[in-house]
Amino acid sequence: MDLRRWNDGPDAELEQLAGGDLDLLDVGRRVRAARPEPRIDPEFQRRLRAQLMTAAETELRPHGLRRLLRPRASLLAYGASGMGAAMIAAAALAYFAPHSDRVTIDYSASINGLPSVDPNDLIKISFNRVMDRQAVVRGLTIEPAITYKPSWKDNGGGETLTITPDHHLQPNTPYVVTIPKSAARDTKGDIATKDITITFGTSPVLPPSPSAPTGPVTLSPKDAGNVVAGSLLGFGGDGSLLATSGLLPAPTTASPGEATPAPVPALVRYGSDGPVRLGDPASSVALSPAGYQLATLTPSGDGHAVVAVSDADGSHRSVLSTVADLSSPLGWGDATHPVVFFTSGGQLTSVDLEHHTHAVAGPQVASGQTMEVAPGGRYAFLAGAPSPGAQTPSTSAPNPPPATGPLVPPIHLGSPGGAIAPAASPDSSTYATPLSPPDPGRILDLQATPTSAAPPALTGLAAGDLPTFSGDGRKVAWIDNSAPTRPVIDVQLLDGSGSTAHVGLPAPTATDRTGSLALDLGGDRVAYTVTHADGTADLRVARVADGRLLASGSAPGLSSPVFSPDGASLGYLRGSGSDTVAEVASVPGAPTGLAVPKAAQSTIDELVSAELKADQQALARLVSPQSLVDDLVSHLPTGLSRGYVISAVPNAAGDTVDAQIRLLRDPTNDHPTAAFTDQKVSLQRAGAGGKYIVAASQIAQPLHDEPSGPQVVQVDTRRVLGVTTVRITFDSDLDPSSVTQQLITLNPSTGLAVPGVTYDATTRTVTVTFLGRLRHPVDLSIGVGLRDVNGQGLAAPFHTRVSPGQ
Amino acid sequence: MTLPRAYEDGLVERAKEDPAAFGELYDHYFGQIYRFVYSRLRSQEAAEDITSEVFFKALRAIGRYRPSGHPFSAWLYQISVNAIADHYRAKRPESDLDSVIGVASTERSVEEAISERDEAARVWTAIDSLPVHQRTALTLKLGEDLKLAQIGEIMGKSEGAVKLLIHRGMIGVRQRLGVVPHAERV
Numbered sequence: 005m006d007l008r009r010w011n012d013g014p015d016a017e018l019e020q021l022a023g024g025d026l027d028l029l030d031v032g033r034r035v036r037a038a039r040p041e042p043r044i045d046p047e048f049q050r051r052l053r054a055q056l057m058t059a060a061e062t063e064l065r066p067h068g069l070r071r072l073l074r075p076r077a078s079l080l081a082y083g084a085s086g087m088g089a090a091m092i093a094a095a096a097l098a099y100f101a102p103h104s105d106r107v108t109i110d111y112s113a114s115i116n117g118l119p120s121v122d123p124n125d126l127i128k129i130s131f132n133r134v135m136d137r138q139a140v141v142r143g144l145t146i147e148p149a150i151t152y153k154p155s156w157k158d159n160g161g162g163e164t165l166t167i168t169p170d171h172h173l174q175p176n177t178p179y180v181v182t183i184p185k186s187a188a189r190d191t192k193g194d195i196a197t198k199d200i201t202i203t204f205g206t207s208p209v210l211p212p213s214p215s216a217p218t219g220p221v222t223l224s225p226k227d228a229g230n231v232v233a234g235s236l237l238g239f240g241g242d243g244s245l246l247a248t249s250g251l252l253p254a255p256t257t258a259s260p261g262e263a264t265p266a267p268v269p270a271l272v273r274y275g276s277d278g279p280v281r282l283g284d285p286a287s288s289v290a291l292s293p294a295g296y297q298l299a300t301l302t303p304s305g306d307g308h309a310v311v312a313v314s315d316a317d318g319s320h321r322s323v324l325s326t327v328a329d330l331s332s333p334l335g336w337g338d339a340t341h342p343v344v345f346f347t348s349g350g351q352l353t354s355v356d357l358e359h360h361t362h363a364v365a366g367p368q369v370a371s372g373q374t375m376e377v378a379p380g381g382r383y384a385f386l387a388g389a390p391s392p393g394a395q396t397p398s399t400s401a402p403n404p405p406p407a408t409g410p411l412v413p414p415i416h417l418g419s420p421g422g423a424i425a426p427a428a429s430p431d432s433s434t435y436a437t438p439l440s441p442p443d444p445g446r447i448l449d450l451q452a453t454p455t456s457a458a459p460p461a462l463t464g465l466a467a468g469d470l471p472t473f474s475g476d477g478r479k480v481a482w483i484d485n486s487a488p489t490r491p492v493i494d495v496q497l498l499d500g501s502g503s504t505a506h507v508g509l510p511a512p513t514a515t516d517r518t519g520s521l522a523l524d525l526g527g528d529r530v531a532y533t534v535t536h537a538d539g540t541a542d543l544r545v546a547r548v549a550d551g552r553l554l555a556s557g558s559a560p561g562l563s564s565p566v567f568s569p570d571g572a573s574l575g576y577l578r579g580s581g582s583d584t585v586a587e588v589a590s591v592p593g594a595p596t597g598l599a600v601p602k603a604a605q606s607t608i609d610e611l612v613s614a615e616l617k618a619d620q621q622a623l624a625r626l627v628s629p630q631s632l633v634d635d636l637v638s639h640l641p642t643g644l645s646r647g648y649v650i651s652a653v654p655n656a657a658g659d660t661v662d663a664q665i666r667l668l669r670d671p672t673n674d675h676p677t678a679a680f681t682d683q684k685v686s687l688q689r690a691g692a693g694g695k696y697i698v699a700a701s702q703i704a705q706p707l708h709d710e711p712s713g714p715q716v717v718q719v720d721t722r723r724v725l726g727v728t729t730v731r732i733t734f735d736s737d738l739d740p741s742s743v744t745q746q747l748i749t750l751n752p753s754t755g756l757a758v759p760g761v762t763y764d765a766t767t768r769t770v771t772v773t774f775l776g777r778l779r780h781p782v783d784l785s786i787g788v789g790l791r792d793v794n795g796q797g798l799a800a801p802f803h804t805r806v807s808p809g810q
Numbered sequence: 811m812t813l814p815r816a817y818e819d820g821l822v823e824r825a826k827e828d829p830a831a832f833g834e835l836y837d838h839y840f841g842q843i844y845r846f847v848y849s850r851l852r853s854q855e856a857a858e859d860i861t862s863e864v865f866f867k868a869l870r871a872i873g874r875y876r877p878s879g880h881p882f883s884a885w886l887y888q889i890s891v892n893a894i895a896d897h898y899r900a901k902r903p904e905s906d907l908d909s910v911i912g913v914a915s916t917e918r919s920v921e922e923a924i925s926e927r928d929e930a931a932r933v934w935t936a937i938d939s940l941p942v943h944q945r946t947a948l949t950l951k952l953g954e955d956l957k958l959a960q961i962g963e964i965m966g967k968s969e970g971a972v973k974l975l976i977h978r979g980m981i982g983v984r985q986r987l988g989v990v991p992h993a994e995r996v
Contacts (some may be wrong), residue, residue, distance in 0.1 A: 016949075017958055021976050028977075031984045035952040038933035042848040048858050049840055056836060060829035063869050139834070145814045183812055186837035193830075195837050733912055795816050 011551040052106040107367050109133055109188055109196040118209040123175045127167040133190035135163050143187020147180045148736035149792035171766050174735045176208040176648050178670040178678045203671045223557030225587035237575045239568040240316050244275035245575045249285040257482040273671035282318030288334040299344045301334045311346050324355045380477030383450050383498045388443030435794040442467040457500040474527030479569040481523050481530055495548045507551045524567040529593050531565035545591050554593050600652045604661040604687050605697040627698040645670035661687040669707055671685035679707040711799030715794045719804050730772045730806055747787040780809045822882050826873050843886050849953050850894050864889045880963045888964045891946055936986035944979035951976050
């Protein structure tokens with residue numbers, strides 16, 4: 005089959021050549037339609053091939069051999085007749101031997117022509133012959149590009165090729181598999197009579213893989229670097245891991261023969277550019293609400309600690325206090341009035357970035373007593389007194405009213421989502437219950453009013469245990485040892501509303517110890533460890549809503565889990581002593597991007613469905629006014645196979661949503677290229693019912709062929725802690741080496757550092773992270789240097805508009 | 811159909827020393843080249859001769875082939891274009907190629923030249939009457955669906971020059987088909 009595009013579809017070059025002259029365009033189409041289809045004599049084709057192969061035996065030998073074998077001119081006269089006979093014989097051999105006459109290479113593929121196969125399906129192509137496997141696989145192409153593993157199996161009369169994608173097929177995507185006829189050859193050299201083309205589409209939603217385990221995924225961590233045992237971990241606003249005591253190689257000052265100097269502890273950021281020293285080792289670090297600044301608590305050596313603030317990269321460090329307590333909590337106020345909180349002499353104190361300090365009314369924290377401040381500053385946990393006789397916090401005012409001060413009223417205690425604080429005390433659930441139970445501690449409402457609901461009681465919290473807060477400061481989790489059969493993890497809203505969620509823990513053995521709790525930003529997932537007697541530990545991630553285990557891993561000394569602000573990654577420690585390593589692993593269940601109102605999403609989905617069915621009645625219900633319905637119908641291509649929403653962006657108030665939709669006609673064996681057009685729609689909330697209608701629609705072009713190379717299938721903008729990330733999902737597996745910062749341009753220039761760019765092969769997603777506050781909308785462009793695994797670049801630069809967070 | 815670029819590059823490299831690889835290139839491109847040659851010569855016998863010549867020339871020259879960023883087929887088309895031109899020169903050695911075609915076209919109207927009243931024949935008779943470069947460019951664009959850049963590579967001309975040739979060719983075909991430009995109808 006000739007796969008040249010014998011189509012009457014739009015041809016940008018032809019239209020350009022016609023220069024807007026419709027007659028000329030018509031002439032072009034008539035010429036195309038009149039293309040001759042000459043009959044090719046197969047005998048001539050074979051004969052010519054045989055002659056060429058004979059000649060090739062002498063023409064194509066390696067250079068050295070060719071020179072040696074080439075007859076000298078003086079010999080030609082004598083050798084000509086004999087050589088002629090030899091050539092005929094060789095031609096006959098070439099004709100009959102490698103091409104056993106009248107053999108047909110046939111194939112079948114059950115997937116061929118199906119519009120909606122499971123994205124987890126494998127692609128199987130059965131041949132009626134034993135194939136030249138290398139030639140077939142070398143010539144095989146799949147569009148959109150995927151990486152895959154081929155395998156072969158005898159099928160009785162021939163062989164079946166099974167193509168197993170490395171990262172499943174992209175949902176809701178048309179695929180074309182081609183094998184050029186010249187590569188579709190059997191082991192005897194016979195080739196297919198035409199190119200093999202298999203077309204199919206995938207279903208819109210990625211269903212659970214039947215072959216994949218139904219249980220949790222296994223954590224697949226990457227080492228960030230060695231750290232000091234007991235180092236605390238956290239994430240920067242750009243998603244890079246932070247360690248309060250990472251280990252960096254010492255400067256190489258040793259002369260040859262001397263021992264290599266020991267690594268040096270430091271506050272370290274592990275970004276895409278490797279570990280970077282941010283400063284001296286810290287006791288605690290807290291990330292500002294916007295994610296751009298770090299507060300650090302560093303022992304000063306005189307019995308106190310230093311509180312300092314720097315940019316997230318460690319630069320512009322400014323000391324705010326030199327008299328903080330060594331065991332001080334550390335937290336930020338809210339984003340509108342950034343202040344840092346710490347204790348000095350047991351007194352909770354705030355300091356703003358202009359160094360104005362203010363004593364905060366509240367409980368006095370005794371030496372050795374632990375206080376943790378929840379992100380947002382409304383709540384705090386105060387542990388019980390460390391020992392009898394020690395100073396205890398004031399019991400007369402467990403929920404003191406906020407104090408006012410001249411400089412920073414009202415007071416908000418804050419340790420925002422990215423704050424690094426000591427993890428819930430490790431390995432505590434098997435603590436023996438003392439004869440006289442000590443006070444385990446309680447939650448304090450630091451802004452309580454007479455009508456405030458009481459914060460939750462931490463039922464069953466063991467003394468010495470610490471609860472953990474969600475990154476948004478709205479939930480608390482703790483290990484509840486009061487359950488009748490086994491401990492559970494309780495998760496409760498801090499304002500006391502709602503019921504307590506219980507996450508079951510595995511049945512404990514006498515020596516198992518459960519601890520190291522962490523909640524994600526929204527408190528929807530909890531991570532915890534179960535340490536066994538032999539030192540190995542299980543790290544588990546569970547969904548709070550139903551307790552379902554999402555991920556787990558097992559290794560010696562797993563501890564101190566912490567979620568990244570976007571919830572996609574989990575940092576934790578592995579090992580012990582000098583072999584302690586910080587690791588990062590992807591975790592499932594991360595929240596989606598900017599929330600599109602459900603009613604708006606529903607309208608978009610119904611619109612796409614109605615367009616695919618050309619259902620004018622449904623369109624009339626979804627689109628208004630009627631003139632817009634008529635216009636949409638007049639521009640709507642026919643024969644659509646599928647559509648998907650590339651992006652949907654609500655405005656600040658959520659009353660309008662702009663969406664970009666791609667409409668496609670699937671490829672067929674006769675026209676093995678998908679045709680598409682893009683549609684932009686604006687939705688408006690109509691009336692008080694919350695329903696959205698399509699108030700604007702634009703389909704700029706008729707259907708036209710998708711160019712080769714990767715296509716964007718989804719753009720998703722997220723903002724977490726003020727940091728904007730743009731996730732761009734492609735239909736193709738990309739060449740990771742082509743995903744670089746140099747591809748990104750911003751217009752107008754934001755003046756920010758070049759955005760960080762990462763690629764996740766599993767989801768085919770490029771993530772662009774802005775490393776500073778986005779103050780005005782920018783157009784983000786990705787250049788054509790981005791390539792798929794077949795080496796095909798983007799057909800045109802990709803542009804998307806990114807708005808600053810609300 | 812164009813082979814995957816990386817695959818084709820490897821195949822061409824191997825074809826410089828490996829007959830089987832050259833055979834694979836032949837298997838892949840034979841039909842394409844034959845059709846192009848036929849569309850220019852309109853004779854099965856001549857098309858077979860020229861196609862043979864193209865592939866033998868390719869076989870002898872492939873050792874010197876260097877990838878130019880265009881598909882390997884562009885090189886084969888280039889050889890084909892030259893071979894077709896040689897073919898015409900051999901037939902009418904005393905005449906300028908363009909004038910041969912031009913004279914031929916002026917001796918009879920399009921309508922007179924077409925005994926079959928068939929659209930394809932009319933169109934191709936009109937194309938045959940174009941000057942050779944216009945005809946080649948037009949055939950490569952509308953017959954083979956090649957990109958302007960590839961046609962430029964094949965014909966040794968700039969993309970702009972190719973555009974001009976095709977544009978003029980289309981106007982020539984329009985005239986020969988007797989289509990009155992829309993502007994003149996108004």
